[in-house]
Amino acid sequence: MNTHFLKKTTLAISLAATLGLTGCQINQSTTTPAVSAAQVQQNFADYSTQFIERLWQENPEWSLWVGYGKYDHILTIPNAASREKSLASTQAELARLATFDVEQLNQNQKTDYYLIKNMLDKNIWQHTKFKSWQWDPSNYNVAGAFAKIINSRLEAEDSKLQKVLMRMENVPAYYQAAQANIDTPTLEFTQLAISQNQGAFSVFSDDLLARAQKSGLSDSDKALFVERFNTSKQAVQGYIDFLTELEKELVANNSARSFRIGEALYEEKFAFDIQSGYTAKQMYQKALDDKARVTQEMVQITTQLWPKYFADQAMPSDTNQAIAKLINHLAVKHVSADQFVPEIKRQIPVLEKFVREKDLITLDADKPLVVRETPDYMRGFAGASISAPGPYDSKENTYYNVTPLDGMGAEQAESYLKEYNHWILQILNIHEAIPGHYAQLVYANQSPSLIKSILGNGAMIEGWAVYTERMMLEEGYGNFEPEMWLMYYKWNLRVICNTILDYSIQVLNMSKEQGLDLLMNGAFQERAEAEGKWRRATLSQVQLTSYFSGYREIYDFRETQKQKLGNDFSLKAFHEAFLSFGSSPVKYIKPLMDK
Template structure:
């Protein structure tokens, strides 16, 4: 399953942490500021400024380049300072009369309170810094990558800043070793960390070495020396990972009910409980599988040796028919090394349809399809990496993970059966047209930087899943029942994500149970199911954002249709619901339809 890296920025900033930049944070929709709005605006500016100071790496990604030469301070002193600031800010926020705020600021205030409460809970109770090495990896990898991936400043300037950060990496990795408690680290996290840490050196070979000629004299000498320091530090840290961390890792990766439920509330900022989500998801599985059977029947018409497709099938007949039709789609696979090329073509096809149907206002610039950086691999198959809200003019990347070289041909075939040409077409809709790329383009037009930094994962991921369904509703690939079937299968994947998220972390499902559920009920190929088992072990509640957000987007559109009647316009609705940035869907719906903000 793909995802948007934008949804991780809010957690990264909140988990760690005065804009001198000309930004808007309060009363973003215009109008006179009340005393409460003025107090909130001042507080929001202070929080944004200090959060960037606490986390320079996140600041670079967001587009605040005041601290590009600095590293994030994850030491006990740094964590304590960030925690103290979060508590002080939360007290000040609670002292503001929320009912006197503008509707826009009521939303932002709720999102900020949620982020602060999440930060405090994560630091004091969750303690990710002590057991989750991937939190440290996100910073170590982003430190140099975020400086080199986009041309926000001249290349020599970015290389000089990268020099400073590379020189700071040894101390950061030393703090990583001092803070992590190997016995508390779960084995899946340790193994993934071992693979990703090695990938950090690819940043040198792919982004720094080819650009050495941009510097001369002492600046180049300093850069080359820093590269040696960086490389040696990564090697030394890798040795520690392999000889100390991995052998000692015995932490429990399952969250348990109490922790899962608390984190779910922070992740979703939704009144839906874990039990509500499970009930909805299990009903949706039945509904989508019924639609898949209908699409399979259409696809199997005239196919020799096709299984029977009666109007009232038994469970076995339904299963066999869907599987047989999916096998037809799986047979149309891209070449092992052609994933980027195939994704690029699929993105263009989706864009042409969106333009022809005039479904939504589109960005003028293209999205760049790239190979996923090595240090990010092992979590998801693809992601959308949009520029920060302060740099909306820069490139958006649609990153695709290559098939690992060490995979056997059988494993590669399993992967490309799952990510066949039709599946890649649907993923292009999810990531780019009209999914993440288009949604975040609209979000970047909203003037509240605070809301952009704290963007809702369920809004962002839910929109992308909604976009897949909406495109089929509007006739995308209408003459190809196998595409419709594939899109339904990927929708079923989003629903299944929400089920296994809690089934693994709360109900204690085993790997065998998860694999059976994903391969049989959800029709996933073995490699996809195995990857999802790994991803579910590494994350808590993020997998629930797809289905919850999708459901809320579908409900919001239905409410708009009911209210507007014959005046309803799909394009106007899309532009409207996306015009408020990326808050939780219920807030965007309330702002669009003039409903109460609760």
Template sequence: MLDLSVGVAMVARFQKFGMSFVRRSATSVFALLAAPLLAFSAPVAARPVSVKSVAAGGAAAWDGFVRQTLDRWFVIDPSTAVYQGAHEHDGQLPDWSAVGLERKATFLRSVIARAGSFKGLTDKQRFERDYMVQVAKGQLFWLTDADQPHRNPSFYVNGGLDPNVYLSRDYAPAPVRMRALIRFFDAVPRAAAQIRANLTHPMPATFLYFGGAAFSGFADAYANDAPRAFADVKDAALQAQLKAASQRASAAMKGVADWIKAQKPGGDYALGTERFARMLSATEAVDAPIPTIEAAGKADLARNRDELVKACTAFAPGETVPACVEKMNADKPADGPVAEATRQIPDLEAFVRAHDLVTIPGTEKALVRPSPPYNAQNSAYIDPAGPLDKGLPSIFYISPPDPSWPKEKQDAYIPGKADLLFTSVHEVMPGHFVQFLHSNRADFPVGRLFVGYAFAEGWAHYAEEMMWEAGLGNGDPKVHIGQLSNALLRDCRLLSAIGLHTGGMTVDQSKALFREQCFQDEGNADQQAARGTYDPAYLNYTLGKLMIRRLRDDWTASRGGRAAWHAFHDEFLSYGGPPIPLVRQKMLKEPAPHAVF
């Protein structure tokens, strides 16, 4: 649900990389992605490029500016380049020193100023310019205004420490990836020292728990998962190098985790009203007042609750709504959610094709796997292949319950079949997986490289309701309850984000909101309330969905309504992943970008 990262993710897909973009969303290598314009014969990092070497000018100069800007972006952020498939950056981590952080801030300010100075661009170039400027503004917000490097462990958790690309993505023979992983491990102790130097205390309890769990998970993955992944490589010397490097990296991460766990909680997680508004503007080009967004979220919550009452009346007559939702979730897959999701995806693909909902480009596949322990705080997410890793599958990860929980809480956490069905819709078909198949094929570089949080999560969440509207489940109220339970979860994320960061809401009050208004089980409510403190942008699921629905209604109104859905979906996805107000401006030919719900 890059439920990164950002990212991504991500975080992972978090939601991931800077919180405003999903896992593979922050940046990528331009050269291999746009081969007609430039072909590399040497690693990008070997010859840093100054953005200033291309003078701002008109249309003729724009492509050169984009090329040099993206070249430099990956020198600064090599870990994201690796996830995009630019493996000349393998083994590198960002420079998180004070000098490195300031270098990135200076670069982003330069991108904003110089891109904005171009005149005489074509319509397509103006769109790419506005898109690039918005990306830079969003990253700069998290880096400086929100000050995440000093305040929020998620900046690092979602910033390149995940080794999964080397372990699970078969982009090269195992010995090649193994050597890259050894270089990665060699870079971790320096990164760990920078993290400890940067993070200030006290931090809120939720930050400490999240950071402690994530860094401990990395430590375990480095020491255990990595050697297992390459156990079949018959090279004793390489195995010895991997063992030594993985143990050093694991010890460094464990040191960070132990250091965080030893801290006493304190401090304030809230961004505050003004900074929260700046977040919306910088990261998503959303200009609507916060009360307007909150009202839209409350209206969507009320709409979905009303629909849930109707569905429960049919599915569990005489039962309370919580009992009805519990009944829906009691129908759990006997062989677990990974096996069930694996069965669901081919059926969903057949449904999308039969109902002509959206083009599914390419032949790439999505595989389903259990989440690695270091990213188990996300109940489900997808790690999509980058645009440079041609023909590789994406991985849909599903997290098991926390083994430290009581058995009853663990059992409740495992989704029912109907609930899981819409998670599979969200993550794979036609959600994130299909969306990234399109963005990887966008016809301009920035569209292939940057996929925003609200665009990705908004599309995936929009896809859930759209699939129900198109007939998924044939009107079965149990299936509808599965869709609505996911919608209510995202409604409460929007209201929780606004409450936690602008309204004085406590974590316990947020948890109660998820339990009482959105009918979430205790384990999910715990996770979601905590996540809202360190991921204030998780309102983007519902925010993005509402903007996409309104854009669809406005665009298709003069094009045949439901008959134009396929055309709408294909055009919407063709823009890559920019802030949705930019897409609205482009598709409706409006004079300026605005957020409309």
């Protein structure tokens, strides 16, 4: 995502940092040969329903993001007690899952089984081995959940404010626990946490206080709202002050933890997050191979276009130099800084029209996409992202978050706009919006399996968005203009180099100088974009590989299906069938579509 990059997630596809499950028991027969497959499948269906309810009981923040609603008033305190409870209940859930003979489940249920098990195993690994709750202070920020409640279009005002009132009770304890958890953090995550928590004051604002005073809350609740509102703001400011002092110590003593996690942790995280048939090292090698192939495609287009733009100049023998010169010449065609957000708003209907005219996929007119300026509490991680509703509140708006350029100086803004030039801005909107993230996440909410929608696979989500970029151009978007294809390949190199960069930084100790060289000279990116990507790579691990991993698996699968079905292949049917299984790993969607 470039989503996004949505810390993605942001989809806000944001998930609870501390995952736990209750230890309540369920009535279920153990799976022995005497039990029929039909009975086992019914038992698993019952188990899945109960599992989801237990999941939300122990993860009210996560349930809020998917729109469940029942536990929105609860703010979990991320202390040692909650972690211990989470681990114990996760072990209990694994024991329940182990009572099923996976071979007796139907193909659809097998996928759910593997998704649940991956999530549970990952939770234990996160708590006991990865331990980002100790070294990533940006894990702790209450603003997003409060904003989601406040911004709901479908819930009554008084109901929203009552939930806010109840959640605010635990804000001071929440930040006290956060401070107690932090031990030798990275400098980069500390700085991100300061910036994003400062954005929380855009949520705890005078406007919110005024809304409460005008509401139908009782006089006593209004008074309590003011009290808790003030203590919440104090708690946020206290956390910012704590981190600011910590930042000074980390710099003065050079005592920060490295943001590099090393090969062993990286491979483990890749296996949990991507759920690919490849190891991280194998995917890194595939990316190196694709980089060479795409660069050759760019050489051919540059050779074709050179006489059009440089008729009086010989094309340099250094092909990378020639590509860079042509891209730099074309990139000056872009909107002005103040028109960046308005231009994105203008392009969305154009994309919708093309998709409908080409009959590429059905778009749901009842699921609105709203382009908005990125909220303050989400800034500092990605310039563009999608915040999508969950399966329980699927009628809510999907927000396309775009950070305006008014905070940039003229030189920085020009560099940024050259990166997101006339052609690439369109590709960005395909990726983030239509038919990329926005369309895929609408379909995910319609999946008959809640497990697949809830336990979304980042590589499939990001891979779909990257896949649609090429698919749209293949279907004629941009009228097969070679300039559009050149810029597409430049953009695709970004996806490929995301994988190379992330692996090289986290495993091979790539320096910033080497990273910027890869992005600027190897992928023809502007310095502002390269600097931003380096920063992002220091604030995440593995996620940057999800784009390329998912894209390659989806595109290769589609080509296999085209060969297999011949004249019976329908692109629209492929798209809608593929998306019907929720945000599942591609390796699980393949057998489901074959069935």
